[in-house]
Amino acid sequence: MKNKPEHLILKIIVLSLAIIYVLKFASDSVLKTYIEIGIGNCKNLPLLCKSPDSEIINPQINPVYIKKLQPFKLDEIEICAPQNFTVIKEKIRKAYYKKERDSADANRDTIYLLYEGPGFFMNLFPRLKQRGVKDDYEFLTRTMYAQTNKISGFTDTFFVIIKSIFIPNLGNFEKVVMLKYSAADKKGYINYSLDRAGNYFDCNLIDAEEHFFKIYIINKSADLSLEDVFSIISTIRIVE
Incomplete structure (x- = not known):
């Protein structure tokens, strides 16, 4: 698979930020309308009106x-x-x-890994510190809890846009479950859906040193359970 040097998502984020700054002083109703027209509403993009509703702490890991x-x-x-x-x-x-990616990727079991060093998001968006976002974990939290129907000002609108970009394809979004997760030295959020057509898991973790890991699992065989995924993501680590 070819790796293009340009980071297209960053261009999208920058463009979104430019538009948001134009709307900085707009009313909440105008901001909500902007989101619904430009991105989607709760009906056509249910994820924008969902947030984590349960928490998993130190799930059992299967050594076998x-x-x-x-x-x-x-x-x-x-x-x-x-x-x-x-x-x-x-x-x-x-x-x-x-x-x-393509028809080959779409029909095979695949894990996509993304890693960024400490402070990545706060360095990317330094002005958020002025709005009370202190670190990458809080950035991640605000993203996962962002909802179109709860927009109240500029910062909420920003995180709804980030959420629409940040969470990948999860199959049937009507079936998506969002969890808060913590185990050992890592904490974060897991979004997943289970379906006969395939299971999808979007795992976003930050460790004690604030390294960020995104583990996106496409399981077209539909044979992975959430418990299996807990075991898989427990193994991710930085190596020399």
């Missing part, structure tokens, strides 16, 4: 299952995954988030 997994090392990160999976390290770009 982990022993059956195969280690994959990609640059500075390593993860263990089922042998039938293709594991790809990704860049932040539009094609990764908004659609599956």
Whole structure:
């Protein structure tokens, strides 16, 4: 798979920010209308009106299952995954988030990995510190809890836009479940859907040193459980 150097999603974010700054002093109703016209509403994009409604703390990890997994090392990160999976390290770009790559990727079990160092999001959007967003974990939290129907001002609108970009294809969005997650030295959020047509898992983790990991699992075989995914993501780590 070819890796293009441009990070298209960053261009989208910058464009979104430019529009948002134009609307900085608009009323809440105008901001909501902008989102619904430009991105979607609760009917055609249900995820924009969902947020994590439960929390998983230190889920049980199956050591027997982990022993059956195969280690994959990609640059500075390593993860263990089922042998039938293709594991790809990704860049932040539009094609990764908004659609599956091609017909080959769309019909095979694949794990996409994304890694960014400490402070990535706050360095990307430094002005958010002035609005009370103190670190990358809070950035992630505000993104996951953002909802179109709860917009109240500029910052809420910003995070709804980020949410629409940040969460990848999860199959049937009507079936998406959003969870808050913490285990060992990592915390974050997991969004997933289970369906006969395929299971999708979007796992966003930040470790104690504030390294960010995104583990996006497309399971067309529909044979992975949420418990299996807990075991898989527990293996991700930075290697020398």
